[in-house]
Amino acid sequence: MNFQEELHSIFVEEQAIPDAFRLEKELHQREYLSNGSMHAWAGEVHTVISPVYIRTAEGLKPKVIGTYPLCSEKEAMEALDAAVQAYNNGRGEWPTMSVADRIAHVEKFTHRIIEKKNEVVKLLMWEIGKSYADSVKEFDRTVEYIYATIDALKDLDRQSSRFTIEQGIVAQVRRSPLGVVLCMGPFNYPLNETFTTLIPALIMGNTLLFKPPKHGTLLHYPLLEAFRDCFPKGVVNTIYGRGNKIIPELMKSGKINVLTLIGSSKVANELKKLHPKINRLRAILGLDAKNAAIITAQADLKLAVQETVLGALSFNGQRCTALKIIFIHRSLADEFLEQLSQAVAKLKIGMPWVEGVALTPLPEPQKPAYLKECIEDALSHGAKVVNEHGGLTAASFVYPAIVYPVNNRMKLYTEEQFGPVIPVVPFDDLEETIEYLIESTHGQQVSIFSNDEEEVAALIDPLVNQVSRVNINCQCQRGPDVFPFTGRKDSAEGTLSVVDALRSFSIRSLVASKLNESNKKLINEIIDSNSSNFLSTKYLF
Ligand code: G3H
Numbered sequence: 001m002n003f004q005e006e007l008h009s010i011f012v013e014e015q016a017i018p019d020a021f022r023l024e025k026e027l028h029q030r031e032y033l034s035n036g037s038m039h040a041w042a043g044e045v046h047t048v049i050s051p052v053y054i055r056t057a058e059g060l061k062p063k064v065i066g067t068y069p070l071c072s073e074k075e076a077m078e079a080l081d082a083a084v085q086a087y088n089n090g091r092g093e094w095p096t097m098s099v100a101d102r103i104a105h106v107e108k109f110t111h112r113i114i115e116k117k118n119e120v121v122k123l124l125m126w127e128i129g130k131s132y133a134d135s136v137k138e139f140d141r142t143v144e145y146i147y148a149t150i151d152a153l154k155d156l157d158r159q160s161s162r163f164t165i166e167q168g169i170v171a172q173v174r175r176s177p178l179g180v181v182l183c184m185g186p187f188n189y190p191l192n193e194t195f196t197t198l199i200p201a202l203i204m205g206n207t208l209l210f211k212p213p214k215h216g217t218l219l220h221y222p223l224l225e226a227f228r229d230c231f232p233k234g235v236v237n238t239i240y241g242r243g244n245k246i247i248p249e250l251m252k253s254g255k256i257n258v259l260t261l262i263g264s265s266k267v268a269n270e271l272k273k274l275h276p277k278i279n280r281l282r283a284i285l286g287l288d289a290k291n292a293a294i295i296t297a298q299a300d301l302k303l304a305v306q307e308t309v310l311g312a313l314s315f316n317g318q319r320c321t322a323l324k325i326i327f328i329h330r331s332l333a334d335e336f337l338e339q340l341s342q343a344v345a346k347l348k349i350g351m352p353w354v355e356g357v358a359l360t361p362l363p364e365p366q367k368p369a370y371l372k373e374c375i376e377d378a379l380s381h382g383a384k385v386v387n388e389h390g391g392l393t394a395a396s397f398v399y400p401a402i403v404y405p406v407n408n409r410m411k412l413y414t415e416e417q418f419g420p421v422i423p424v425v426p427f428d429d430l431e432e433t434i435e436y437l438i439e440s441t442h443g444q445q446v447s448i449f450s451n452d453e454e455e456v457a458a459l460i461d462p463l464v465n466q467v468s469r470v471n472i473n474c475q476c477q478r479g480p481d482v483f484p485f486t487g488r489k490d491s492a493e494g495t496l497s498v499v500d501a502l503r504s505f506s507i508r509s510l511v512a513s514k515l516n517e518s519n520k521k522l523i524n525e526i527i528d529s530n531s532s533n534f535l536s537t538k539y540l541f
Contacts, residue, residue, distance in 0.1 A: 007394035010350045011055045011361075021353040023126055027066035032240050033224045034075065035082035036233025041069040041240075048218055051129035051361035051396040052351055060395045065126050068217050069240040076209075076246040077253070079237035083180045083207040084255050086234030094235045095177045095205040098533040099157045100540055103150050105230050106203050110146050112226035120191060123219035125352040128187055128363040129396070132353050134315060142192045145481055146199050148498045153203055154540045156502060161537050170515045170523070172535055175506035177205030178282060179257030182250060184243070186262040186286075187363060188318045188418075190216025196481070197260040197284060200501035202236065206258065209250065211239045215363040243267075251275050258505065262286040262320070265490040284494035284504045289444035289487060290324045290416050291467075291476040294433045294459065295336065297329040298452035303473060305339045311447065311475030312422045313347065313400055316359055321445060321476045324416055325406070327433045330426040337404055337424065341387035344400050344422075361396035362419060368393045371401075371419045378403045378410045378423070391421070416442070430459065437466040443488030445469040445476035468492070511535050 001009065028045075031038040045067040053060040086092050094102070113120075117139050124135035160174040181201040185194025190213045198210060212220045217240070227236040239246060250256055251274035258281070261268055265287040275281045293311065295304045311323035328336045347358040362368065375391045383403050385391050390401030400420040406412050412423035427433055437446065446467050450456050456472060463470050468486045471477075478485050486495040494504045511534065513519040526535050 003389045003399075004392060004394065007349070007392055007397060007399060008055070008060065010397060011053045011060050011395065012351065013055045017351075018353055021122065021125065021132070023065055023122065026064060027123075027218050027221065029066065029068040029218060029221045031224075032069055032071060032075070033228055033236065033238045034079045035085075035237065036228060038224065038228065039075075041071065043072070044070040046070050046217075048127060049365070050126045051363045052126060053361070053395045062395075065123075066218050068221070071239065071241040071246065073246050073249045076239045076241060076250055079209055079239050080180070080250055080253060080255055082234035082237050083209050086232060087177075087179055087207040090177070090179070092207070092234075093232045094207060096533060097205065098536075098538075099153060100538070102203055102205060103153060103540075106146065106150060106199065109226050109230035110143060112230060113223050114143060116222040116226070119222045120219050123222075124191065124216070127216050127219055128190065129352055129361045130315060131357050131360055135352070138189060138192045141479075141481070142195045145192070145196055145498065148481060149199055149203060149502065152498045153502055156499075157540045161539055163537075165515060168515050169512050170519070171510045171512035173508055173510040174534055175204065175503070176509040176534075177506055179206060180209065180255055181206045181258040181260060181505065182209045182211070182247075182256045184211045184247075184261045184263065185213050185216075186320070187213045187215035188315060188320070189262075190219060193262045193286070194220075196496055196501065197262070197505075201258065201260065201505040202231070204502060204506040206505055207234060208236050209239055209256075210236060211243065211247070214243070247271060248274055254280070256281065258282045258284065260284040260505075264288055268493075282494075282504075284496065284501075285492055286320060286485070286496065287487070287491050287493075288416050288442055289320045289322075289491050290414070290440060290442040291321060291445045291447070292433065292437065292440075293323045293326045293447040293449065293475075294430070295326065295328045295332065296430065296448070296450040296452070296455055297331050298455055299329075299332070299449035300451055300473070301332060301336060301339060304449040305336065305343050307447065307449070307473070307475040308340060308422070309343045309347070311477075313344070313359065313420055316362055316398075317400075317420045317422075318362070318418055321478050322418070323447060323475055324418075324423070325413070325436075326422060326424045327427050327436070328424055330428055333404070333424070333426045337386050337402065340402055340422070340424075344387055344402065347400070349397070349399070359397075359400065359420065362398060363396075365396070367419055368396065368398050371398050371417060371421050374411050374415065374417055374421060375401055375403060378406060378412050381407065381409045383407075383410065383412075386424075414440070430455070434459070434462050434466075437463060440466075441490045443467045444491040445471060445487075447471040447474065447476050449473055509534075
């Protein structure tokens with residue numbers, strides 16, 4: 001069997017799919033959640049085709065796994081009205097509820113979604129081709145994130161339970177919600193990254209319009225009833241449909257107070273500009289990134305290779321934090337490319353359910369053609385694919401390509417490939433790598449590989465002002481989730497970590513009064529009678 005045939009053979013016939021991972025039946029979603037109830041949908045639908053093709057006598061065939069509603073502007077605007085009404089200018093049940101009660105609602109919701117774990121994990125595998133192990137990890141990490149968020153909010157609330165006295169003024173400072181949040185997540189972490197904005201936005205008392213990502217939509221369907229049952233009417237509303245059709249009207253309405261989007265800076269810019277009063281819009285954005293690895297002459301090469309494989313190819317390179325360009329000191333380049341090629345050759349390729357699989361099919365239908373275009377562009381400017389079989393494609397599967405030497409005339413030098421292609425650039429002077437980061441439109445993270453203390457220190461100081469996280473001798477990554485996750489330039493707006501997200505989706509409000517006898521009495525009476533949820537010294541455990 002030649003390698004092209006081998007690639008085809010990773011796709012299996014329908015009957016060879018293991019029972020545990022088989023989808024019992026296609027999932028045809030014909031309802032959506034809006035204003036506290038599931039609304040039947042009889043209009044246009046989108047057909048979901050899995051990246052997992054099926055082998056047949058006639059060749060590889062795409063597999064339809066279900067459909068979901070393609071609603072129009074009308075349903076989107078109705079959902080917006082529901083969220084606006086539930087917020088009710090900050091007077092709604094949810095934004096005025098005590099923190100303890102809001103936490104109780106989110107806890108109830110979490111118990112409900114845990115019951116859906118198997119369904120969601122299976123859909124993650126079929127909708128975006130994520131391996132079983134990584135799909136389970138994504139689900140579990142999301143649940144852990146929710147619990148960590150609850151703990152962080154309790155902490156925040158405890159700190160806010162006290163009064164501050166300054167210059168004869170007594171004040172209580174708490175964080176209050178911002179209003180209606182439009183929340184859109186990405187296809188690569190459709191559950192986790194969506195929930196890392198949706199949950200903090202929700203728990204801080206905002207009301208939501210939630211649009212699932214284009215790929216990774218159906219997996220949210222099993223969770224809709226939990227949203228409906230665990231939160232007051234209109235607090236969580238879903239919107240389905242083509243983003244470019246339904247989102248502009250929502251933004252133009254001026255009723256969206258927070259835009260949270262994990263996606264491209266181009267889309268984020270266009271959407272923000274549609275808001276009639278941009279000063280009223282807060283944006284929490286996770287955007288484009290082209291994280292670089294800088295491997296100096298003093299690096300531990302074995303470690304650098306190991307981390308490059310993880311950084312560039314985990315989930316087929318489809319992570320915003322992925323290493324998307326590698327700078328290698330020219331003196332180590334040949335050895336590095338040799339070791340990297342060997343390491344890539346060892347990665348298991350296959351379907352998402354295969355144990356130990358590292359490389360799986362890609363969910364974006366246009367991606368294999370785009371990656372081919374990037375590779376061809378690099379070849380036309382003097383690069384080579386250095387690893388055996390690099391760039392070979394079978395349907396939705398693309399075998400990783402290590403491309404060398406990459407230079408500034410190639411797309412791979414600047415574009416975010418978001419797939420299994422590793423561009424490698426040789427350098428002679430570290431200054432070249434710093435210049436690259438200065439010129440780059442991205443500013444998320446960087447990885448430095450070196451064991452030389454002076455060299456590492458000399459890179460840290462300029463690079464912390466170019467990106468938001470400098471990783472030493474390890475790949476770039478978002479986690480642990482308590483660390484701030486942000487970026488400079490076109491890579492992000494606002495900061496997400498368990499604690500930062502709570503701040504991002506809220507604003508400080510304070511109640512202040514001159515400290516005299518009558519005000520003291522008044523404040524004490526309010527506290528003793530428990531008549532305000534804001535002005536309160538109740539302590540949350
Ligand atoms: O796609 C971007 C994700 O936030 C990356 O998270 O670094 O933990 O894979 P990760």
